[in-house]
Amino acid sequence: MDYRTLFSYSTSMESDFLTWLTHKLQLQTMTQSGIGDDCATMQFDSNCTPLITTDALVDLVHFDLRVHTLEQIGWKSLAVNLSDLAAMGAKPKYAVISLVVPDTFQLHELQRLYEGILDLASQTDTLIIGGDFNTHSGPLTISATAIGQTVSSQTKYRFTSQPGDRICITGPLGKSILGHHLNFMPCLVEGAILASSKQVHALTDVTDGLVIDLHSILPGDLGAVLYANSIPCREPSGDAASDLKHALYDGEDFELLFTVESATDIRDLTIAFPRAIYEIGLVDKSNQISLQRGNQDREILSVTGYEH
């Protein structure tokens, strides 16, 4: 923990950064937990299950320092983790952040990166309680770990969809690379609502692409059909076939993908959702994922065909 590094301690930039950060985090949290000791302490409600998730972002893999702002990159580094909590129907409590920054980084750049992290943290009641800081000659790498707890005694898993379930998504898909992946708000409100309903059988977030992530919530012997005309496409170009391909395979949408039992009143279930809801398919026993375009024959979709 420590926010101190054996091989680079006592550089003035690091010292200035930690002074600034400690002040910011104290303002943010007003608790005793947090940086300055070897570990940070945590508390969970007794009837809730604690959950953890971690994701690392690397320059030129998940973002591009030449194009994206540091605030956006900081925001995204926490957002991708909170999306994983939303995908279990959990709410965030804490996060720890490991930064490995290029040794050319300046104090104001570190501050801007952290402003993006803290902006999302404060909007989602996530306390930043620790981290690690290093400099090196390689690319900016941000590894965030988020810890949350279920909103009730229920946890939503992936591999629990059932034949006949209707498949829903919380927003448009595809072309996230144009900007959405940098400024999305994790679906925490929607995840908490879905988690409290027994009619919701399976839940995940779309990170690798709709087809692959749908595959991940189908038990081994189940399949699904997707309705081509019902899938919402982000930034439609007018070329419907191209838009649909992006929606099926692009990934980094961070919308919630879930299945509900067939008799569910979806409108009633999602009435408190801040965002739209789209019913896009049906779980079946076909052992494959296919696409239904209007009245045409179904087209079997490749699960392994994903490439970026």
Added chain:
Amino acid sequence: MDYRTLFSYSTSMESDFLTWLTHKLQLQTMTQSGIGDDCATMQFDSNCTPLITTDALVDLVHFDLRVHTLEQIGWKSLAVNLSDLAAMGAKPKYAVISLVVPDTFQLHELQRLYEGILDLASQTDTLIIGGDFNTHSGPLTISATAIGQTVSSQTKYRFTSQPGDRICITGPLGKSILGHHLNFMPCLVEGAILASSKQVHALTDVTDGLVIDLHSILPGDLGAVLYANSIPCREPSGDAASDLKHALYDGEDFELLFTVESATDIRDLTIAFPRAIYEIGLVDKSNQISLQRGNQDREILSVTGYEH
């Protein structure tokens, strides 16, 4: 979480690695928690405080791939985090591991890295319950987050030493760079014993160097004197002055540094320790850290003079 990456999913190496890892982790944990869903679930004992710590290791900063084995590097990546838990008197429960590996890495290299992690995990009852995996063109970066809980209702903090406290260390210091930093066993047993004693006022592990870490356990108005002849030096060269300098400033010793109230029977307190115990100084009200060499005048030590 996921162990899947948007921009590099479905490479055969990653797929083979995840198949291998899932099998290894199932063998290790035999629990339902763990990889394969968006988050991993955790459980804590009701009378214990959950704790978290994170540290990232980077090639050519914390290890050198050209010299050190992958098993050593994997071991160290978890060990530095477990040492932080030991420094709070906590025992480990879980860890998550984010790997960012060079895109030239082979499957057998990933496996060897993980064998080092799992070797220490199994020796310390730490369950690896998730992680993240990415490839890039930069250096190997391992970010580990460890979660533990206090062994009792007590948590040991840093800034709680008191005037008159005796200062102790669990092992020799200095020259860790010669090998100790790669294969040390975190002082979990010692930490748990110390945590259960009210006579122990402050506790940390030596990561940045004895002088700096001692400074970190002294409240603002306190100081300390160190007894030069009592400080145990690792791999002594015969040049006592040089050995002592290494012991004072090198860092990455991962021994526990603690203070006990003056009337403590240290032998009795540490009778169950697997390793030796050394009394090396005294907390005082001097507001500085000084070194006592035999009968000579005290020499004031620079806290900021650390360089590697």
